[in-house]
Amino acid sequence: MNDPTSGTVVLVIILMIAAVPVVRYIRMKRYFASEEFQSAKAELSAVVKEHNEITDYASEIRNRKLFELGVSSTGGESHLATYENTSRHNYKRDRNVANFQAPNVHNCSLQVVRNASGDPLTYLMRYFDIKANEQSLERVESLGESISSLEGAIQNLHDREASITNSINPPKFIMKHYRTRFMEQMGVELSPIEIPYPEYVFEYVSAGGNSSQRTTVKLTSDTIDALIEKMSERIRFRKSAAGQRALMTTRLRSFIKDRDNHTCQTCTISVAAEPHLLLEVDHITPVSRGGMSTPENLQTLCWRCNRTKSNKVPA
Template sequence: MLTILFWILFIALIIWLLSYWYIFLYIAIGYALYRLTRYVRKELYFKSDTFLEHKRNIDNAVKEYNELADYVNSFDEISLQSDSSERFKHAHLATYENTSSYNIDREKNIKNLTDKNVHQASLQVVKRASEEPLKYLCKYFNVKPTEENLAHVQEMGETVSRFTNAKENLDNRLLKIQKDFNPPEFITKYYLDELLQKLEINVPGMVFRSPDYIFEYVSSGGNSAQRTTITLDEPTLEGLSEYLSEQIKYKKSAKAQRSLMTKKLREFIKERDEYTCQICGVSTAEQSLLLLEVDHILPVSKGGLSTEDNLQTLCWKCNRSKSNKVVE
């Protein structure tokens, strides 16, 4: 009985809806006109001077972003010249096996004998390394207090500083690209994929890793382990440079000049030069996101000193072109 009643009501509803077919036709026509209007607006927008101008600006910004990213990715990886793992260089030729019959998990911690950045040490050395990291880094990773090592550390510091500076500059550029471009809401809501396809934005990633140097203690049974980790980042490199300078009889030689290139001095030179490239004349007043670097007028490799009169501000393009040449 209920089934028959249901079908009667269903058929009555269909007949009633069909009697108002013209209403559904109006709705269908209205929706079709809405979609057609939206499509026409979309096509007009993508052909408009406003969009094309935005696209040109984005293309130029992304092109320079990519150039800067290639420049950053060309930086050499940093590493201390260490032979601290020589003692275990043949460890792979032997096979170690724990044959203990005791019901104890003695393999919780296993010594790393192959990584040159890991020094197997006593518990006392691991603890002291956490208290005097630079001293123990130099002592156990064979960083002797010589002018050659000082120059190497300072070169690494400049590489990290250039990367940090350039990465910040690139991030600001990307934010500016996103902020300056504000398409109509219906474009981002309904045609986002087509918008991204037309803009052809391809921003590469950047990878620059600061290596870790580790002091590790593993007990003979493998049940206990402790470690001290020193990351070779910008603060560590600056501290290491100062430490090496204190350990050697510092003289104003070409190899040691880079130790004077501190972040404070770089900022002073940029401010003195009014944040303007001394070769091409471009400045942050004209380009707020201009990447500036501090250059030795007479290169360190040719006897130049890190003194105010031998330092100048250059944009990254002019600095890369100049390299270690002397520009008259």
């Protein structure tokens, strides 16, 4: 250990390891300042601008539409009381305190928790008061539409980000270590929006609070489509007109887009002309004004035309 050269070697190795991120940082700074990057950025400015407009549109959808449905009967009146755990032995009970306050949590027996995992839709309808009637079906369908338009917008943003990255093709280390900074430098606003899939929980908490079990049902597009099918099987449509209408599911939305050749029925822009075009399915006469979910009352619109229309006609 007294050999001075071995000490120097160790020191050099340490300095080299420490230098890696510093060198990478300097290379990154150089890349973003380079002529090559700056001109690529200028060329894509229109693409970036449109990406950011869709980011705004996604937050509009998030704020304008409802993402809720049904309430647990155990939580319906909980706002009338306050809950406190007054047990003297509650020092480690925090984890297993029954959540009577949350509307999306149904407190029930262990048997119900287990049955709900086997037959989630039936239990969801029964315990969260989602009745098999036309009104309630319309609410579920409209939730499905909100989720599908937000999913569509967010997927579209990801596709656009991938295409921006591909057309610039930055050095590998940039995308590996500085992806967020790359998007920032490009002027791309990354959407912080997550899809607020409603979640319904069946929860059993033992009397002593020592154990708990839960089954969670998350309303993704697939779950919502299955729920719509199940509800419609149970509804005896009183008026034949309502019975004639189609179910507003993912399948119907893609049928309408195919029928319309993935072309906006207002401005005639199409996916063929613009591969990343965000298309939506619109009720020509809105549901709120008695419009039905029939193929004749449905049309494909691009997000811009649909946005303009939604701003004129409150949904």
